[in-house]
Amino acid sequence: DSGVTQTPKHLITATGQRVTLRCSPRSGDLSVYWYQQSLDQGLQFLIQYYNGEERAKGNILERFSAQQFPDLHSELNLSSLELGDSALYFCASSVGASGRGNEQFFGPGTRLTVL
Amino acid sequence: DAKTTQPPSMDCAEGRAANLPCNHSTISGNEYVYWYRQIHSQGPQYIIHGLKNNETNEMASLIITEDRKSSTLILPHATLRDTAVYYCIVSSNTNAGKSTFGDGTTLTVKP
Numbered sequence: 654d655s656g657v658t659q660t661p662k663h664l665i666t667a668t669g670q671r672v673t674l675r676c677s678p679r680s681g682d683l684s685v686y687w688y689q690q691s692l693d694q695g696l697q698f699l700i701q702y703y704n705g706e707e708r709a710k711g712n713i714l715e716r717f718s719a720q721q722f723p724d725l726h727s728e729l730n731l732s733s734l735e736l737g738d739s740a741l742y743f744c745a746s747s748v749g750a751s752g753r754g755n756e757q758f759f760g761p762g763t764r765l766t767v768l
Numbered sequence: 769d770a771k772t773t774q775p776p777s778m779d780c781a782e783g784r785a786a787n788l789p790c791n792h793s794t795i796s797g798n799e800y801v802y803w804y805r806q807i808h809s810q811g812p813q814y815i816i817h818g819l820k821n822n823e824t825n826e827m828a829s830l831i832i833t834e835d836r837k838s839s840t841l842i843l844p845h846a847t848l849r850d851t852a853v854y855y856c857i858v859s860s861n862t863n864a865g866k867s868t869f870g871d872g873t874t875l876t877v878k879p
Binding site: 655657688695696697698741743745751755756757758759760761762764 | 800802804806809810811812813814817855859868869870871872
């Protein structure tokens with residue numbers, strides 16, 4: 654158990670819909686990262702927040718957005734869903750924003766299926 | 769961030785040492801080498817990281833060459849539960865969020 658929690662574990666929805674994925678970081682961690690892993694593909698970095706502020710952005714679609722709240726939990730919002738958005742979505746957290754304290758601890762993931 | 773190159777797959781006999789190589793020839797001075805592994809579709813698990821010195825923890829050892837252009841992750845006594853995809857990434861001191869996970873190495877530990 655990494656200490657990072659993600660809800661829900663599974664999500665099935667239809668094209669065009671909007672969903673929200675939730676992540677609670679490990680106690681004391683200030684950074685939260687979101688990754689997407691499609692079938693048979695590697696982890697794609699989406700976005701990082703550090704202490705409430707956006708820190709780094711990866712290949713995140715405009716239909717996707719995220720935020721980190723004052724209690725440090727984070728939400729990833731996916732809208733106008735397409736079949737290709739079906740994937741595992743992982744959240745990770747770390748103590749720092751960069752450098753030595755950046756070992757990331759991953760949650761169990763949310764499996765999103767778009768029908 | 770620097771790119772990494774890893775062999776797509778490796779086999780190892782149970783109980784033997786597994787040595788997983790990683791090439792990061794474009795690594796810059798402020799970039800750390802991190803290793804993670806992912807068992808089936810579980811969340812990736814942090815293993816170890818280093819800057820330029822060799823590192824060891826309860827899971828593995830990390831050997832970084834003197835020129836820092838490559839590294840080797842060593843699992844000293846591989847077990848069947850070590851079968852996983854192993855990712856080597858480099859992460860800068862200033863923009864570590866953009867860690868790039870490549871395809872990794874699929875390590876299969878055989879009885």
